[in-house]
Amino acid sequence: MPLFRRPEACLVKKGAKTKRKSQQGKRENDGDCSSLIRLCLWSLVENMKDVWTKDYAKMYMDQYSFRYIIGPFNILPGHLVEELLFLLSSHRLMTRPALHLLLVPQVKSLSLSACSSLVTPHICQLIGIRCQALLSLDLSGAQHLSALVLSELLGHLTRLHSLCLAGTQCDGSVLQIVGSNCRELRQLDVSGCYQLTPIGLLSLVHPPASHTRLPLRSLVASDIGFAKGDDERVAVAVFLLLTLPCLVKTALDGLGDAFDVIESQDFADLEAFCSLNGMPNLKELWDERIQIQGKLTEEKETKNEGLLDEGMERWLSESEEPDGDDESENGSEHEEADGGKVKVQEKILLHCDRQEEVKDIGRTEGQTRYAKSVLQDHLTLPLREAQGISCRNMRALGRLCPDLCALSLDCDNSELGQLAVALERWTHELLSLSLHFAGILTEILPAIQTVGATLHHLHLEGVKISDDASFLQLLCLCTKLRTLAIHTESPILNEDEEEDEEDEEQGIQALPCLSQLRFLSVKFFIDHSKKKPLMCWRSLKWVLLGLLRGSPLLEKVTLFAIPCSINSVFQMLLETHHLPPATDRIPPLCQLRYLSLAYCDVSMETATRLVTLDSCLSTLDLSGCWAVSADIIEQLQWNTSRRKHSLKIVWT
Structure with missing residues (x-):
């Protein structure tokens, strides 16, 4: 293997690269998982250990430390190397030699969260030397990396746009390097970093000059190290909200109370903490932000007025009578011209009226929210x-946030009455809702109803589902969902009587269809001291059957500890007479890529049918399935060897 010098840049025509990406995306969208590029990459994955890394691992890896390597992968385009890294990591096939060879200069996006155990200080040194063009880096879960190693690495990566250090030993010193070195950073995730205190987040906006602040659009810093008190969390959250004007996504400890402080402009309780820690005066920051907001609004209004004036001049010129018209022609043309002038005059009057309305902000309902907030001295x-x-x-x-489209909140029974009224502010705007509520589903259905018609993503945590009716009502309220995740407890239901299969089968035709659903997760809490969950909700299988059958675009399904027979669900789902009557509809599960049936009632027959399913399925998780043995898994693995693309089976 030729080694030891930095290769010349491998130039790829931008147009060809874009075309290649678009064609690959089109093939994947069409469900063709056996494309030529994907097959070639899978060939590399399967032969990585025995062919592509064998010589390097045996002769060079531990004997030498190369700054650059001329190997088999430095001639590949960057997006193919990134895809190869993803396949190796996601299927837990990444090795240290493979990682050494794949750290090439053309890589711009690097995610090592799935193989964080391989990320050593030496690997970080190689990343800093070889991959200085990185735009995105994900090292989440690498808990063994010290803050010093992270600081040295980030000192080399000046072009980063996205950085994820969740669950690492990141602290204030690391963020100080980020704030001073990564000046183009737009996304930062330091959630779960217990070495990082809330006051350490202030390093991101150092120095405090407004023109040098990071253009952060996303800051996730929840569940970080312990604070000295509630004032620290709230004060830091207020400071970051006021000093990061581009922020559109955030998760901070004390964020809710920070909104209350900013909205009420009551900064007195936090002045002592701010002065003690050398923080700027929050009231002065608020005034500065108001001034900036006012300037932006004036510029926006001036630009709009210029466009309106230019448009009116164009309308006037178009409506004027052309010179040299023949007076002998019919008067209809003159009437049309006069009518055009009347319309233009109406537009001018309308424009003047609108200008007066903007000036009289207290009586106007048609001006923008932004102008209204400025004139009322409201941020x-x-x-x-x-x-x-x-x-x-x-x-x-x-x-404070009239344009919110994604919300994650906690709610208890005492605050339940306020939820529906509060969500009405975003009735036609909210696309994503994550709700943690330890009550019954029927109690929060009125709140979900206010925004359910536009929701694309819904996550319910801790909600108790008491019966089929409430579950079905939830599905009827949110017909545009693309993601549905429910984590709940097994209900206590009285289903001792035998089910009437014919009635239930006829009733399935009336179940709602979520035609846009792509990700489904239904998890029930389980007592791990028991081998299997109690089958206490047998009728749930009809709801799941209707949900899987009516969602043909599903790509990822997670069903965990389901308290009903999953065997019967998939047996009926794969039978032809349970398909929708319309022949032009997409058959169920044809787009499915990931399926997890952990701790569910799954037999060998069902597992075999899923393995031989003609779909894009690449991962099947059968962990904790008590009816599946090691011999069955070996048989399933043998069956997958005859498939055109690899299928990973997880079982413990």
């Missing part, structure tokens, strides 16, 4: 997604 934040909010903070959130 508006550009946030589109907020996480970690409580129902008591919803009033302040609604005033």
Whole structure:
């Protein structure tokens, strides 16, 4: 293998690369998982250990430390190397030699979260030397990396746009390097970094000059190290919200209370903490933000007025009578011209009326929210997604963030009455809702109903489902869902009587169809001291059958500890007479790529049918399935060897 010098840049025509990407994306969207490129990459994956890394691992890896390597992968385009890295990591086939050879200069996106155990200080050194063109880096879960190693690595990566250090030993010193070195950073995730205190987040905005602040659009820093008190979390959250004007997504400890402070402009309780820690005065930051907001609004209004004036001049010129018209022609043309002038005059009057309405902001309902907030000396934040909010903070959130489209909040029974009223602010705008509620599903259905018609993503945590009716009502309220995730407890239902199969089968035709659903996760909490969950909700199989059958675009399905027979669900789902009557509809499961049936009632027959299913299935998780043995798994693995693309079977 030729080694030891930096290769010349491998130039690829931009047009050809874009065309190649678009064609590959088109093939994947069409469901063709056996494309030539994918087959070639899978060939590399399967032969990585025995062919592509064998010589390097045996003769060079531990004897030498190369800054650059001329190997078999440095001539590949960057996006193919990134795809190869993803396949190796996601299927747990990544090795240290493979990682050495795949760290090439053309890689711009590097995610090592799935193989974080291989990320050593030496690997970080190689990344910093070889991959200085990185735009995206994900090292989440690499808990063994010290803050010093992270700082040295980030000192080389000046072009980063996205950085994820979740669950690492990142601290304030690391963020100081990020704030001073990664000046183009737009996305940062440091959630779960227990070495990082809330006050350490202030390093991101150092120095405090407004023109040098990071253009952060996303900051996720929840569940970080312990704070000295609630004032620290709230003060830091207020400071970051006021000093990061581009922020559209955030998750911070104390975020909800920070909204209350900003909305009420009551900074007195936090002044002592700010002065003690050398933080700027929050009221001065608020005033500065208001001034910037006012300037932006004036520029926007001036630009709009210029466009309106230019448009009116064009309308006037188009409506004027042309010179030298023949007076002998019919008067209809003159009437049309006069009519055009009348219309233009109406537009001018309408424009003047609108200008007067904007000036008289107190009596106007048609001006923008932004102008209204400025004239009322009220701050508006550009946030589109907020996480970690409580129902008591919803009033302040609604005033500060009118354009919110994704919300994650906690709610208890005492605040339930306020939820529906608060969500009405985003009735036609909210696309994603994550709700943690330890109550019955029927109690939050009125709140979900206010935004359910536009929801694309819904995540319910801890909600108890008492019967089929409430589950079906939820599905009927949210027919545009693309993601549905429910984590709940097994209900206590009285289903001792025998089911009437014919009635249930006829009733399935009336179940709602989520035609846009792509990701489904239904998890029940399980007592791990028991081998299997209690089959206490047998009728749930009809709801699941209707949901799987009516969602032909499903790509990822996770069913965990389901308290009913999954065997009967998939047996009926794969039978022809249970398909929809319309022949032009897409058959179920044809787009499925990932299926997890952990701790479910799955037999060998069902597992075999899923393995031989003519679909894009690449991962099948049968962990904890008590009816599946090691011999069955070996048989299934043998069956997958005859497939055109690899299928990974997980079983413990």
